[in-house]
Amino acid sequence: MDKIQDISAIDFKKSLPSTGALLGIDYGDVRIGVALSDISRMIASPFKTLAHVSEFAPLIQENKIVGFVIGLPKQMDGTEGQQALKTRAFAKKMGEVYGLPVLFWDERFSSSCAEQIFNATGISHKKQKKVIDKTAACYILQGALDLMKNFS
Numbered sequence: 684m685d686k687i688q689d690i691s692a693i694d695f696k697k698s699l700p701s702t703g704a705l706l707g708i709d710y711g712d713v714r715i716g717v718a719l720s721d722i723s724r725m726i727a728s729p730f731k732t733l734a735h736v737s738e739f740a741p742l743i744q745e746n747k748i749v750g751f752v753i754g755l756p757k758q759m760d761g762t763e764g765q766q767a768l769k770t771r772a773f774a775k776k777m778g779e780v781y782g783l784p785v786l787f788w789d790e791r792f793s794s795s796c797a798e799q800i801f802n803a804t805g806i807s808h809k810k811q812k813k814v815i816d817k818t819a820a821c822y823i824l825q826g827a828l829d830l831m832k833n834f835s
Contacts, residue, residue, distance in 0.1 A: 689787055690784070690785075690786060692786060692827060692830050692831055692834070693834050695750065695784055695785075695786040695827075695831070696831045696834050698750070698784040699749050699750050699784065700749055702722045702723060702724075703722055703724075703747060703748070703749030703750075704719055704720050704721065704722050704724075704746050704747060704748055704749065705719075705720040705724060705748065705749065705750050705751070705752055705824060705827075705828070706718070706719060706720075706742075706743065706746075706748045706750075706751050706752070706824075707719070707720070707727055707751075707752045707753075707754075707788075707820040707821060707823045707824025707825075707827070708751060708752070708753045708754065708777075708820055708823070709754045709790065709816050709817075709819040709820040709823060710753060710754065710769070710770045710773050710774075711816060712766075712769070713734075714732050714733070714734065714816045715732070715733040715734075715736070715816065716729075716732055716733075716815070716816025716817040716818070716819050716820035716821075717730045717731045717732070717733060717742070717817055717820050718730050718817060718820035718821035718823070718824040718825075719746060719824075720824055720828055722747075724828050724831065725828065725832075726825070726828070727821045727822075727824035727825040727828055728821060729814065729817035729818050729820065729821040730742075730817055730820075730821075731817060732814070732816045732817050736773070736776070736777075739777070739781075743781055743783075748781075748783065749783060749784075750783050750784045750785070750786065751774070751777055751778070751781075751783055751784070751785045751786070752785075752786045752788050752823060752824050752827040753770065753773070753774045753777070753785055753786070753787055753788065753823075754770070754787075754788050754789075754790030754819065754820070754823040755767055755770055755771075755787040755788060755789060755790060756770060756790055756791070757789055757790075757791055758791075759791065774787065786827055788823045788824075788826060788827050790819070790823050
């Protein structure tokens with residue numbers, strides 16, 4: 684399997700039109716968390732948790748998505764394991780099917796940061812399970828948006 688080419692956040696931003704929403708994705712075997720940016724790419728918002736990749740087509744079309752920021756699950760030492768390989772395969776397919784640029788974002792702490800927020804606000808574990816994936820996707824997307832704000 685060919686690996687999707689990793690690009691820098693600078694090159695990713697250069698590949699995008701001046702405005703248009705981005706989709707943040709926290710890919711998992713069971714659920715796929717999705718976050719959406721505004722068209723000016725300032726703010727990410729948790730959007731949906733999807734059960735299947737077929738649910739992306741209407742979402743991308745309705746929201747006029749111009750690119751994907753996909754969380755890449757690296758291990759703590761920076762290496763990539765089995766889940767990273769699955770995520771790369773998913774990203775490759777998304778890039779090919781929709782013809783949109785893909786930026787990988789290190790997601791090592793996205794779920795744990797989301798859990799800390801929930802724990803601090805007293806949200807029960809049962810409710811957390813329903814929203815953790817889209818919240819992690821939001822954390823991933825907002826990190827990329829914040830970094831890209833530094834590039835002119």
